[in-house]
Amino acid sequence: MNIAILGGTGKEGSGLATRWALVGHAIIIGSRDAARAHDKAVELRERTKKLTIVGKANAEAAALGDVVVIALPATGLAATLPPAREACRGKVVVSTVVALSFGGPRLFTPPPAGSSAEEVQALLPEAKVVAAFHHIAAHELAEAEHDIDSDLLMCGADVEAKTVVTELGRSMGLRVIDVGPLSNAGPVEGITALLATINRRYKLKNAGIKITGLPS
Ligand SMILES: NC(=O)c1ccc[n+]([C@@H]2O[C@H](COP(=O)([O-])OP(=O)(O)OC[C@H]3O[C@@H](n4cnc5c(N)ncnc54)[C@H](OP(=O)(O)O)[C@@H]3O)[C@@H](O)[C@H]2O)c1
Numbered sequence: 001m002n003i004a005i006l007g008g009t010g011k012e013g014s015g016l017a018t019r020w021a022l023v024g025h026a027i028i029i030g031s032r033d034a035a036r037a038h039d040k041a042v043e044l045r046e047r048t049k050k051l052t053i054v055g056k057a058n059a060e061a062a063a064l065g066d067v068v069v070i071a072l073p074a075t076g077l078a079a080t081l082p083p084a085r086e087a088c089r090g091k092v093v094v095s096t097v098v099a100l101s102f103g104g105p106r107l108f109t110p111p112p113a114g115s116s117a118e119e120v121q122a123l124l125p126e127a128k129v130v131a132a133f134h135h136i137a138a139h140e141l142a143e144a145e146h147d148i149d150s151d152l153l154m155c156g157a158d159v160e161a162k163t164v165v166t167e168l169g170r171s172m173g174l175r176v177i178d179v180g181p182l183s184n185a186g187p188v189e190g191i192t193a194l195l196a197t198i199n200r201r202y203k204l205k206n207a208g209i210k211i212t213g214l215p216s
Contacts, residue, residue: 003168004065006030006058006072006080009040012096013071015141016133017044017053019172022144026052030061032080037061048144062087067094067164068127074099074116081123092161093127094168095120095185098134098192108193115185117155130156130165131185134192135209136174150208152176153191155184177211 003020005013008029017027021044029044031037037055044053055061062068062084072080074097081088097116100108113119117131132154140148152174154165162178169176179188191209198207 002026002028002064002066003069004028004030004061004063004067005069006061006084007076008055008061008069008071009036010071011138012133012141013069014040014044015136015138016069016071016096018048018144019141020168021048021050021053023171025171027054028061028064029053029055030058031055032058034060059083059087065091067092067168069094069096069133070120071096073097074111074119077116077119077123081120085124085126088124089126091127092158092164093120093124093129094133094165095129095131096133098189100193100196107196108190110186110190114183115189117182117185117189121182128156128158128161129182130154130158130161131182131188132156132165132169132176134189135195137195137206137208140206140208141172147173148208149206149210150174151210153179153188153209153211155179155188156182177214 009031029037029041034057041053041055095117121129152169166176195207
């Protein structure tokens with residue numbers, strides 16, 4: 001599968017790219033700057049020994065992806081997504097976005113839309129948006145020789161899109177749990193703020209989340 005990652009030069013997008021490249025997906029790293037995307041693609045090709053990673057400007061990356069992953073800061077959505085709207089029409093779009101602001105009075109402020117994923121859906125109305133991967137930290141993704149000790153919570157409206165995201169999560173060894181419609185993305189995104197706080201409080205790097213009570 002061709003996976004475009006908007007903001008793929010960053011920590012989370014690069015980590016996702018690494019994991020998916022290693023299991024055989026083709027990756028298009030997106031950036032505001034095509035040269036920066038190219039440089040990151042070269043770096044990731046060297047790291048993974050996989051040649052199927054290229055870098056493009058964000059909108060061009062979106063056009064090349066079968067699936068488009070949004071790995072941007074929440075503050076970058078309004079400027080970045082409208083030029084990619086046509087390229088995302090009808091596609092599965094995965095939002096990893098969490099509106100975190102470190103160093104201020106509040107770590108997490110839910111966006112007016114209820115969640116960043118719903119903001120993505122409003123900006124890309126013809127896309128099939130699924131919220132996922134918020135609880136999988138970038139450094140865990142980057143250390144690709146290690147298993148990731150967390151469930152993957154996923155929500156969205158489109159059943160087939162959730163099937164695609166389930167396969168993408170399983171391909172990196174995660175148990176994927178469907179937590180319902182996209183209107184649940186706010187609570188899902190908020191858990192990331194709790195995990196970041198737990199990491200800081202207990203001097204960890206790898207707090208994750210697991211749901212009990214499900215049949216194995
Ligand atoms: N880091 C984690 O462990 C983690 C875990 C779970 C979820 N997330 C979420 O995933 C998203 C990405 O996280 P990250 O840590 O990878 O972020 P990041 O490194 O700060 O940013 C990712 C990329 O976004 C682009 N960008 C930065 N500011 C922008 C702006 N104003 N407008 C458009 N593009 C901009 C940059 O790429 P260019 O300069 O190349 O365009 C940057 O490399 C965030 O929403 C975050 O909350 C992160």
